[in-house]
């Protein structure tokens with residue numbers, strides 16, 4: 144029997160608590176649907192607040208022994224997990240497409256990307272350094288040590304069901320933290336399958352616990368209220384991030400927030416347009432636009448506006464929309480009917496304010512939540528589509544006359560996650576880096592996420608960084624030891 148299926152019926156995926164697959168306390172389940180056709184693909188035990196408490200208890204119980212393990216031991220568990228995930232990558236890719244909808248080729252890409260966090264942090268686990276020195280007056284030596292921050296709550300979204308988890312789990316394991324993971328209710332199956340990987344990799348019971356639930360706040364509430372919680376790491380919408388930050392303030396819990404975005408994609412008059420078109424397709428349509436890094440607004444110099452718009456529309460019109468399991472599909476469905484309705488309302492709002500649709504239309508019959516990649520020109524600045532995170536395969540294209548105007552439009556948002564700059568001029572790129580308020584900038588590249596790079600935002604896109612050598616810092620606390628020197 145598959146590990147994550149609970150023993151009682153052999154069909155329902157269980158909660159993973161203290162090394163065991165279990166039913167929920169009240170024995171209820173929720174269903175997971177395939178967004179391509181609305182079919183129920185699985186049922187999953189629906190964790191309650193009592194299950195959240197049990198999972199957190201397990202994490203607290205395991206913390207001291209886990210923190211005391213050798214970095215090499217933790218590193219090798221992560222490396223084992225990397226090898227197992229690589230071996231099972233095709234199964235993971237199919238599962239991601241089934242529950243989230245993205246084309247199978249992109250799911251394979253996500254598995255590889257997600258797995259790099261396990262490999263990267265297996266390498267970082269043995270390099271958690273401190274520093275030594277002395278104070279300027281010379282009477283004290285200075286030693287800093289990094290220690291695991293402690294039991295952590297990790298809450299993740301549905302859009303990258305694997306990578307958003309490994310980006311947190313990798314550094315947490317490397318640093319010696321135990322954790323409770325609350326995956327998105329729309330995509331819990333990938334998370335549970337990752338639990339199986341860690342069992343096989345030899346992770347001790349209680350270090351990693353997974354509690355899918357249809358009632359998110361019943362999970363986060365009791366854990367955030369427990370004074371033993373040391374860290375919350377959340378990836379999701381800015382609105383929910385604010386709720387969690389407020390709740391975390393009560394016990395002054397360390398918060399890392401990877402929130403929403405409204406990325407500007409700037410094309411200057413000196414840009415290589417072939418590269419800009421390629422980058423625009425990737426930055427807008429990777430993950431069907433359901434990415435926090437997705438280009439939300441194309442901001443294009445007036446001298447190349449017509450050509451850029453026409454060529455990008457031609458590319459969009461060639462793409463095939465359909466079931467992600469078909470190798471011929473370029474763009475899968477949106478995650479659910481709510482998302483589809485919201486994006487359609489953004490398009491209608493822009494059209495009513497005078498925008499022009501320059502891509503072809505296509506009608507889809509339900510129950511899949513399909514939408515054609517869409518470009519809009521002549522978009523009024525006050526349109527919702529300019530100011531809200533779209534999270535779908537639609538984008539407005541606006542024009543600018545000079546660099547100052549480009550920076551001003553780019554920054555006209557409360558978000559500051561990704562940005563993209565297409566120019567052949569290094570001077571202009573460096574000015575863009577000075578001027579644009581964003582945690583991430585792609586220069587002549589539409590995809591920049593990498594396990595080795597620090598990922599995170601400014602303004603209302605969040606706090607903290609994931610990935611890179613910086614990613615582990617959020618899971619450690621720094622202790623300073625001042626030592627009397629013999630000469631003093």
Ligand code: NAD
Nearest residue numbers: 299300301326327359360363379380383401402403404435
């Ligand atoms: P969401 O905020 O609705 O949900 C994210 C997670 O929070 C889910 O697990 C959900 O169940 C949980 N949640 C919802 N309400 C909660 C509450 N009151 N208390 C505790 N947990 C709660 O976001 P989503 O729709 O799953 O994901 C899309 C959003 O995520 C977009 O805004 C996107 O930009 C953002 N995102 C950001 C990054 C990043 O790295 N910055 C990456 C991916 C997605």
